Amino acid sequence: MTDPVLSIRPAAPADADAIASLFTDEGYPAGPSDIVERLGRFASVHSQVLVAEHDGGILGFIAVHAMPRFEHDDRIMRILALVVDAGARERGVGRGLMAEAERIATELGAAFIEITAGHHRPEARHLYESLGYDGTVTAYLRKKL
Numbered sequence: 001m002t003d004p005v006l007s008i009r010p011a012a013p014a015d016a017d018a019i020a021s022l023f024t025d026e027g028y029p030a031g032p033s034d035i036v037e038r039l040g041r042f043a044s045v046h047s048q049v050l051v052a053e054h055d056g057g058i059l060g061f062i063a064v065h066a067m068p069r070f071e072h073d074d075r076i077m078r079i080l081a082l083v084v085d086a087g088a089r090e091r092g093v094g095r096g097l098m099a100e101a102e103r104i105a106t107e108l109g110a111a112f113i114e115i116t117a118g119h120h121r122p123e124a125r126h127l128y129e130s131l132g133y134d135g136t137v138t139a140y141l142r143k144k145l
Contacts, residue, residue, distance in 0.1 A: 006093065008100045011039055011061060012048040018058035019051070022083045038063075046075075046108065050100055052084070052093045060084035062097040068109045079115040080088035082124075094127050 011019065015107050016032035016039070023030045030038075037096045042049045046066040052059045063081040068074075079101055105113045115133065116127040 005054060006059070006091075006096055007053050008050050008096055009053065011042075011051045013039060015051050015058055015061075019049075019061050022058070022061060022085060025086065026083045028081075046097065050097060052097055054088075058085075059074070059088040059091075060097055062094045062101055064101050064104060066110055067106065069111070074109050074111040075105075077101065077108065077110040077113040082115065086100065089123075094124075095131065098127075100130055110123065 012028070014035045016035040019035045019094055020030045020032045023035070039049055041047065042063060042065070047064070049061060049063045049071065053059045055074060056069055060083055061081070062079060064077055064079050066075040066077045079098075082097060084097070102113055114137075125135060
């Protein structure tokens with residue numbers, strides 16, 4: 001059930017503590033100063049971090065980047081991070097953040113939106129597939145540098 005007073009807004013440096021805590025709880029340790037620096041890198045129309053807020057508390061965040069494609073005159077929106085507080089899951093927070101990412105992608109003329117779901121997070125994969133994301137697409141190969 002979606003919380004009717006959930007608001008989604010651009011992340012600000014004042015949100016760094018909450019975002020760092022959420023990210024660390026999800027297994028990606030980060031301190032507030034790391035988050036402030038990353039927010040600076042994402043401060044453009046094509047790279048954004050949004051937070052979901054309720055009663056003054058941050059319940060989740062999403063980081064997106066719209067990459068231009070060379071072979072076409074459009075973009076691909078990539079969701080780089082999506083984290084929802086464990087106590088706020090199943091309340092529509094993730095769905096709300098995903099809907100806002102899709103709205104931004106459409107506004108920027110993106111042809112596709114894509115997200116990575118680790119095999120160790122089946123609940124996340126289920127959310128994305130319930131929103132119409134195709135889990136059978138293998139779009140890239142990766143090499144660690």
